[in-house]
Amino acid sequence: MRSTIFGQFLLNPLNTGALCASSTFLSKEITKHIGIEKAKSIVELGSGTGAVTRHIVDSVHNNTAFFAVELNPDIYNAFKTRFPKVKVYNRCASELPEIVKGEGLGHGVDIIISGLPWASFSDKLQDSLLDAVMQSLRPGGVFTTFAYLQGTILPTGIKFKHRLRKHFSEVHKSRVVWANIPPAFVYRCRK
Ligand SMILES: C[S@@+](CC[C@H](N)C(=O)[O-])C[C@H]1O[C@@H](n2cnc3c(N)ncnc32)[C@H](O)[C@@H]1O
Structure with missing residues (x-):
């Protein structure tokens, strides 16, 4: 459990x-629509038990640098058992710039895929995590994340949307995916 x-x-x-x-x-x-097949470097934040990871692993090129970051130690252990070949850090996503440098990717990664629950986070945490994302993404790189439909009426969800518009040159919202509990949509953003 x-x-x-x-x-x-x-x-x-x-x-x-x-x-x-x-x-x-x-x-x-x-x-x-984020160019996974051609990316040279990809990071997944808040990988959980790997529902999205499975699709990343199926799409990436053999020589793409790919690793995940998951804060919760129990979930991290479950992830490692399920994906023994995927590198995963049991760290907070706010530490991403250091991790990226340690991976020899100091010039910035091509794609950051986030499963982090942004609408549950305080203003301060949203700011520090988005700073870490911006520092770690190369110019022109892509950041993608999902949001639950009900979260978009919460003040934290509304503020997160404004933060994305402030940080990124392009912000695109996908269609609503109704076949998810709860229904959700995806933000695709370009630095
Ligand atoms: C909504 S779940 C998404 C899991 C998976 N990506 C999915 O889509 O099924 C959010 C995940 O983010 C992790 N998480 C929350 N805060 C984090 C942080 N600051 N750094 C890294 N992971 C975090 C949680 O432990 C959880 O596994």
């Missing part, structure tokens, strides 16, 4: 941010 998103939601709803992992339909929407 501790190794599932549902189990961790019961223990720590705000940091987990979801009752269950993303559906295949949402995972496909998250990983499409």
